[in-house]
Amino acid sequence: MKADNQPVYMIGVAAQLCGIHPQTLRQYERLGLVTPQRAGAKNRLYSENDIKRVKRIQRLTQEMGVNLAGVELILRLLEDMDEMRRDLEHQFEEYAKDVEARLQQILEKPHMPLRKDETLLPVPNIRPTRQIDI
Secondary structure: OOOOOOOOEEHHHHHHHHOOOHHHHHHHHHOOOOOOEEEOOOEEEEOHHHHHHHHHHHHHHHHOOOOHHHHHHHHHHHHHHHHHHHHHHHHHHHHHHHHHHHHHHHHHOOOOOOOOOOOOOOOOOOOOOOOOOO
């Protein structure tokens, strides 16, 4: 079973899978919209993720009428959103661990008095770690 990011398709095969001309793939590479791996100095190898990305570019340009500058911005914003989502999930996991640890401490000592000036559970300190620049 191959990984989706494993480069396996030569430019001709990748272009055929995407239904476009190889020159279009080269243009997308020049614009930084897709970054295939290199095998040697000349051979480009595309992964399944690259194919999906090119198909997304095609959908944005052909079906939605977005120009390539807009596609670049959209793709960057989507990547930023994915990164922020992963970061937020990580922060919530850390918060859940902290809550579980505090609850375990409370359960281990059920007769211990609780301070009135301290919260029973921590207030989540969820914060974005990255600003999106447009």
